[in-house]
Amino acid sequence: MGDWVVRMIEQSGYLGVAFLMFLETIFPPIPSEVIMSVSGVAAAKGQMSLGWAIASGTAGAMLGNIVWYLAARALGIIRLKPFIDRYGRWLTMDWAEVQRAERWFRANGTFFVFLGRMLPTVRSLVSVPAGLLKMRFKTFFIASTIGTAGWTAALAYAGFMLRERFNEVDDWIGPISNAILATMVLGYLWRVIRFRPAN
Structure with a gap:
């Protein structure tokens, strides 16, 4: 992966950097x-x-962020209600919690x-809740761009x-990414075990 990135940047310069960061955000x-x-x-x-x-x-990254935001906004949280009602336990949320999340997100x-945007692992996912919960595009764009x-x-x-010695960057960030991912997985399992739908 590293050799391919090096070749792309050497051959395409700034456009290569932008294209790779766009791909990184999408994939x-x-x-x-x-x-x-x-x-x-x-x-x-x-x-x-x-x-x-x-x-x-x-x-490049912002272009990918906007693609995810627009896709999630076009879908909208309302269309997910039947899915949330049916699979709420495994999503660890019910519709009442979604409504609480909307209020929290507005604030x-x-x-x-x-x-x-500045957290490994999480940064590529941020656009989805922002789009689903219809955050103002201007606010999303500014906050995303700064982060x-x-x-x-x-x-x-x-x-x-x-x-x-640039590989040392990954030596630092890799464990942080793994710790964030492990925390997310453990948090999810805890929520599955503790989940009780609102009556």
């Missing part, structure tokens, strides 16, 4: 840690500007989107500083 297994770190290494070698590499990565959605820019800048700068 999360493609790691942004590698993409932006390699971009930072290229900037350190003088092959591209660090600022433009960050801007390209942010733009805290901006911070949720901003912070979520995404922060994430891409941190990774690119790490690659810029580490240069050929």
Whole structure:
């Protein structure tokens, strides 16, 4: 995966960075840690500007974020009601909880989107609840852009500083991603065990 990313960035420059980050957002297994770190290494070698590499990565990721947001918004939470009513136990929510989530999201959605964009594993999923719960596009766009820019800048700068040792970025972020994923799985199992639908 890493070699393919390196070749794409070497051959396509900023467009390659943007395209890879778009793919990473649509297909999360493609790691942004590698993409932006390699971009930072290229900037350190003088092959591209660090600022433009960050801007390209942010733009590509944001395009993917918007695709997910629009798809989720077009679907809408109301259309999921029969599915939630039928499989609520395994989704660990009933319709009353969905309505509570809507109220919470109206009050805290901006911070949720901003912070979520800067968390490994979670960052690619943030657009879905924002779209389903019909968060204002302007608010979504601004919060997402700031969070995404922060994430891409941190990774690119790490690659810029580490240069050929850019794999060390994944050595740090990998365990964090695994810890977040494990927490999500354990939290889900706990909710399944404790789930009691509202009467």
